[in-house]
Amino acid sequence: MASSSPVKSIVTKGAENGILLVVHGGAGSRGKHSTPERQAQVEKDLQRALDAGYAKLEAGASAEDAVVAAIHVMEDATEFNAGHGAALTSDGIAQMDACLMGGDGEVGAVAGVHTVKNPIDAARAVKEQTKHVLFADPQDKELKDWGVETRDPSYFITEQRKQSLIEAQTNGDEWEKHGTIGAVARDEKGHLAAATSTGGITNQMHGRVGDTPLPGCGTYANDETVAVSGTGIGEAFMRTVACHQVSDRVKFAGQTPLESASATLDDIDAHRGDGGLIVLPAKGEGVIAYNSEMMNCGYKSPTASYVQG
Numbered sequence: 001m002a003s004s005s006p007v008k009s010i011v012t013k014g015a016e017n018g019i020l021l022v023v024h025g026g027a028g029s030r031g032k033h034s035t036p037e038r039q040a041q042v043e044k045d046l047q048r049a050l051d052a053g054y055a056k057l058e059a060g061a062s063a064e065d066a067v068v069a070a071i072h073v074m075e076d077a078t079e080f081n082a083g084h085g086a087a088l089t090s091d092g093i094a095q096m097d098a099c100l101m102g103g104d105g106e107v108g109a110v111a112g113v114h115t116v117k118n119p120i121d122a123a124r125a126v127k128e129q130t131k132h133v134l135f136a137d138p139q140d141k142e143l144k145d146w147g148v149e150t151r152d153p154s155y156f157i158t159e160q161r162k163q164s165l166i167e168a169q170t171n172g173d174e175w176e177k178h179g180t181i182g183a184v185a186r187d188e189k190g191h192l193a194a195a196t197s198t199g200g201i202t203n204q205m206h207g208r209v210g211d212t213p214l215p216g217c218g219t220y221a222n223d224e225t226v227a228v229s230g231t232g233i234g235e236a237f238m239r240t241v242a243c244h245q246v247s248d249r250v251k252f253a254g255q256t257p258l259e260s261a262s263a264t265l266d267d268i269d270a271h272r273g274d275g276g277l278i279v280l281p282a283k284g285e286g287v288i289a290y291n292s293e294m295m296n297c298g299y300k301s302p303t304a305s306y307v308q309g
């Protein structure tokens with residue numbers, strides 16, 4: 001079970017109204033396998049993700065292009081719980097979820113994919129190539145039609161995740177360790193997007209779907225309010241419709257992004273969860289907030305850059 005702590009927060013600098021990218025690589029507790037070397041690797045990968053996404057924004061690309069570029073880097077990096085290196089289900093497979101949402105309300109998501117190299121590409125295909133919003137375990141034919149790159153299910157499985165699964169099955173569920181990835185961006189036109197990608201929770205039951213692919217729960221964007229991506233115990237994010245709640249608090253209660261993220265994390269805590277949120281408003285600075293022990297995260301603005309692993 002989660003043990004949450006007081007909300008900690010980071011406010012971005014240098015992006016009053018300009019382009020801005022905020023990313024996360026999961027929130028939770030450090031876990032007994034954390035080492036300074038692995039932390040340094042996480043920080044390097046977060047920086048690479050920020051550089052890839054921010055380069056898109058600087059070149060005038062859309063917020064969607066920026067978040068997808070950042071997510072690709074982290075899905076391909078083994079330290080994060082998404083794509084290559086995703087957490088394993090109780091039957092030992094990587095079963096991944098992803099969602100991409102634009103601030104115009106257009107959204108696509110997939111749940112339970114097990115061959116898609118970059119699950120965010122399948123989410124984007126659903127958004128841009130179908131009239132639907134969410135596909136559960138799309139068939140090979142759909143994936144081929146969408147032009148999505150696939151891999152053998154063994155590609156996603158790393159030694160480290162196999163070890164985590166054995167430990168979870170021997171010692172009880174490993175709720176404390178996360179690694180889901182997310183990104184939120186504001187482009188030069190002031191348009192927002194949010195993307196989240198995950199392998200779920202180690203030792204989750206086959207077929208379990210978390211908050212990540214559910215618009216409003218783990219991922220949400222609205223050009224009038226905020227773009228949000230969450231990480232933590234998905235069941236609590238679903239019970240509280242967390243990312244939409246952040247937007248509603250800004251829109252209807254007039255809260256700042258920081259007040260809104262903090263209040264939503266308190267609600268997540270009240271619903272037996274913990275985790276973190278990255279929030280990027282239509283105007284003003286972004287916010288990273290979490291009530292777990294740690295959160296892998298970072299941001300890049302026209303004059304500032306920050307990562308924490």
Ligand code: ASP
Pocket residue numbers: 026027081177178179180198199200201209210211212218230231232233234235
């Ligand atoms: N929220 C994800 C899920 O429940 C897990 C995580 O963020 O670590 O599937």
